[in-house]
Amino acid sequence: MKVTVLVRPKQGILDPQGEAVQGSLRKLGFAVGGARVGRLVDLEVEAADAQEAKAQVERMCQELLANPLIESFEVEVEET
Amino acid sequence: MSIRPRIAVVVFPGSNDDRDAAWALGALGADAQLVWHAEEALPRDTAAVVLPGGFSYGDYLRCGALARFAPVLDAVRELAAAGGPVLGICNGFQILCEAGLLPGVLRRNRAPELVCRDVRLRAERTDTVFTARCAEGQELTIPVKHGEGAWYADEELYAELDAAGQLVLRYAEDCNGSVGDVAGVCNEARNVFGLMPHPEHAVDPLLGSGDGALLLAALVDAARERSLTLA
Numbered sequence: 466m467k468v469t470v471l472v473r474p475k476q477g478i479l480d481p482q483g484e485a486v487q488g489s490l491r492k493l494g495f496a497v498g499g500a501r502v503g504r505l506v507d508l509e510v511e512a513a514d515a516q517e518a519k520a521q522v523e524r525m526c527q528e529l530l531a532n533p534l535i536e537s538f539e540v541e542v543e544e545t
Numbered sequence: 546m547s548i549r550p551r552i553a554v555v556v557f558p559g560s561n562d563d564r565d566a567a568w569a570l571g572a573l574g575a576d577a578q579l580v581w582h583a584e585e586a587l588p589r590d591t592a593a594v595v596l597p598g599g600f601s602y603g604d605y606l607r608c609g610a611l612a613r614f615a616p617v618l619d620a621v622r623e624l625a626a627a628g629g630p631v632l633g634i635c636n637g638f639q640i641l642c643e644a645g646l647l648p649g650v651l652r653r654n655r656a657p658e659l660v661c662r663d664v665r666l667r668a669e670r671t672d673t674v675f676t677a678r679c680a681e682g683q684e685l686t687i688p689v690k691h692g693e694g695a696w697y698a699d700e701e702l703y704a705e706l707d708a709a710g711q712l713v714l715r716y717a718e719d720c721n722g723s724v725g726d727v728a729g730v731c732n733e734a735r736n737v738f739g740l741m742p743h744p745e746h747a748v749d750p751l752l753g754s755g756d757g758a759l760l761l762a763a764l765v766d767a768a769r770e771r772s773l774t775l776a
Contacts, residue, residue: 478652478697479722485657504606532607532643534650535697 466518467543468510472531473503515542549576550592550768557582557601566597569745575765582615593630593768594621596637608693609639630674630767631737638739647739649698655722661690665717670710673731674767675738678759685756687742694741695722
């Protein structure tokens with residue numbers, strides 16, 4: 466089952482990388498009011514159904530893929 | 546006593562300050578041994594461990610995040626649980642935080658740049674084996690070189706650590722946007738300590754400062770004492 470994980474800097478957490486990207490986009494002439502840079506992880510997971518896959522991947526996020534102190538995550542299971 | 550206590554310096558793929566750390570510890574009277582990350586045990590009679598600076602596992606995922614799965618880390622955890630001193634420098638600090646042996650996390654510096662210069666630090670606490678040779682409030686000059694060295698804890702955790710006296714070292718001036726200007730943190734038991742500055746690069750005034758030797762020599766003292774009790 467294909468699962469996509471989106472990891473983002475938590476709301477309220479300073480994101481210097483996003484700020485630098487925003488500044489560069491503005492230099493290119495784009496009217497960008499904000500940019501936050503996170504990470505995307507595509508996974509191929511063995512699970513009986515989407516619910517089980519989601520539960521598994523949420524555990525992966527808590528244990529490794531995200532650092533809960535500074536990052537939030539979102540899990541999307543691709544329905545086939 | 547003049548025994549040379551054995552201190553293991555763990556080498557991960559991507560470590561790059563391992564030999565400087567081993568050299569400095571050797572110059573300060575330790576028997577420093579480089580230990581490859583894939584080892585499952587520490588050398589016999591290891592009294593203390595140093596996790597050096599660098600880019601373990603290429604900084605993949607997050608700095609220090611993957612090193613906690615290194616086989617040798619279980620042995621390091623055991624030594625720490627038994628009260629043995631464990632020091633994490635720079636990437637070693639990141640590893641200790643990610644492994645849950647130290648509180649908080651190191652994130653990207655506030656300014657989008659790698660900070661590489663001598664910084665002034667203040668020893669806030671001297672009741673750790675790492676700062677035992679410092680006077681309270683003593684200023685130290687030690688270099689930093691990192692892009693992801695801003696230590697972070699939320700307000701609640703910060704207050705808790707501050708009250709418990711675990712915020713051992715602070716930058717005397719803003720360095721990287723670290724919360725509370727914290728440069729070094731210890732665990733509750735005070736035998737595990739991590740810092741972003743590099744004491745191993747400041748053990749000889751010829752290199753600009755000898756202040757790093759104060760921290761490393763204190764670690765050697767503690768390792769020596771531990772060797773004698775273990776023997």
